Amino acid sequence: MHSNNNFELYEQLEDLEDIPGIRNVPDELLRFPNQNKSRPRQKKQQDETIELVEQENDLNFSYNASKHEKEWLIGSLEDFYRQQWFDDVIRLIKGGGKEASVYQCLANDTISDEYLAAKVYRPRKFRQLRNDSFYREGRLLLDDEGHEIHNGGALHAVQKRTTLGMRLLHTSWIEHEFQTLSMLHQAGADVPTPYVSGNNAILMGYIGWDDLAAPTLNTVNLVKQEAKQVFDRVIHNIELILAHHRIHGDLSAYNILYFEGEIFLIDFPQAIDPDVNRNAYAIFRRDLIRLCEYFQSQSVNCDPVHLAKDLWQKHGFNIKSPIDPRLISPDYNDEL
Ligand SMILES: Nc1ncnc2c1ncn2[C@@H]1O[C@H](COP(=O)(O)OP(=O)(O)OP(=O)(O)O)[C@@H](O)[C@H]1O
Ligand SMILES: [Mg+2]
Incomplete structure (x- = not known):
């Protein structure tokens, strides 16, 4: 259950480019990828990468992830860790699902739950979203703070399935999960407590015992x-x-x-x-x-x-x- 074999798929991660947030699609993103080629941006990206590697070094979780899984995990959960939602990633509950992998985390003292479940989404290109347009009919496109994206260029990018469009869809998909969970939790449905959503992950209440997650x-x-x-x-x-x-x-x-x-x-x-x-x-x-x-x-x-x-x-x-x-x-x- 705790093997790293499921992460072989992540060997060619594209996730570092996924780290910056998507907030109502700033113009720089819409001009992507040309702007990406300019020197200042490359310099900035280099700096960000160095910073990330430095930060990775001081993030040591009990869960022993493989190198690529660790990059992906840190890229997806680092903000939550620094915002003190949780103190440790304890174990992988289930990896290699069609959408995501889920981890058991030790919650920070300020959280009423002892543990949290972190659902970390697979990099876009490995997701098996069959016919997602079928589910998206009539749905709003959401940014990573859950706000509707109105920008025509962004909507066009989604329609054309460009790299940016796919990235927007990925973020919107996660926000839809979080908003649905929040609305249903408030309505009194039997769902885990939603805590926070980010660019590539959500945190929710963990269901299970100290050393074993609840079965499906x-x-x-x-x-x-x-x-x-x-x-x-x-x-x-x-x-x-x-x-x-x-x-x-x-x-x-x-x-x-x-x-x-x-x-x-x-x-x-x-x-x-x-x-x-x-x-x-x-x-x-x-x-x-x-x-x-x-x-x-x-x-x-x-x-x-x-x-x-x-x-x-x-x-x-x-x-x-x-x-x-x-x-x-x-x-x-x-x-x-
Ligand atoms: N809040 C939670 N507490 C404990 N375990 C959880 C929680 N949420 C999810 N899990 C575990 O993680 C697994 C995957 O979660 P989820 O179904 O949301 O993702 P998925 O990508 O659709 O995976 P799958 O394709 O396996 O359904 C679940 O089957 C369950 O075992
Ligand atoms: Mg599932």
Whole structure:
């Protein structure tokens, strides 16, 4: 679990260029990459790199990361460390996920939680964001402080998928996860406490024991009676989320943590708003189908297709046909 093998992928990191923040796209960034070639900027970059290497030297975490993983980790978490959100990175909880790796950190004394979970996103080029435009329909483009980006040049860069455009999308994706988590936490949903988001990572409450993170629900076998209680709690959360005009979008037992009888829904970057996404109902239905696969294996009687329809209509949404099922994902199933 704690091996560094997952990080072989990161050998050719492009992440050092990811470190500067993206705040409502300053003009210098839009003129990128030409400006990048000028001498003063190169000099500045050199200085920044030297400074970073010097700073890296005084950042020694208990978690023993490989060289490249360490660069990536420090580049992504250094600001949070210096702002005293946490004092140490203790272990890798899960590496090489499709979006990110998650680490257990020792929280600073000023934080009420003893530990934090740091979700550090993979460098853009290694992310497996299939059909992300499908989830982005109607969504705002957010900068790394969570503000909407209006700048026409930036929006054009995203449309054209230039390097800058991809970088903006990456940041926006992270901010969407953080904002969704914050909104749902405030609404009382069972999600980890969100603390702070940055250019390449978010910090949230850690779910688990001192030496072991909570398992994901797909690895847990429940007795029938508890399975029904957990199922009801998940449905309660789905309804609460829907009442706040959100759909998880990648819900399954893999994205639910189970800890001492409680559940926590995680992994929200692709969450969508049913008011602006024309495929919202198909995505909602798919979430319920995947969820029920697990609960059916735990002897809970559930009919995801009827359940999806009932919940959807109960919350006042209209059922619309999806615009193009193949856009949902390559594994989209016509039966959905
Ligand atoms: N707050 C948390 N506390 C403890 N463990 C967590 C927390 N958040 C995430 N994890 C662990 O990290 C894993 C990956 O997190 P998440 O699902 O958000 O990222 P991901 O990139 O989508 O990964 P995957 O592709 O594995 O789903 C989770 O499956 C879970 O084991
Ligand atoms: Mg996940």
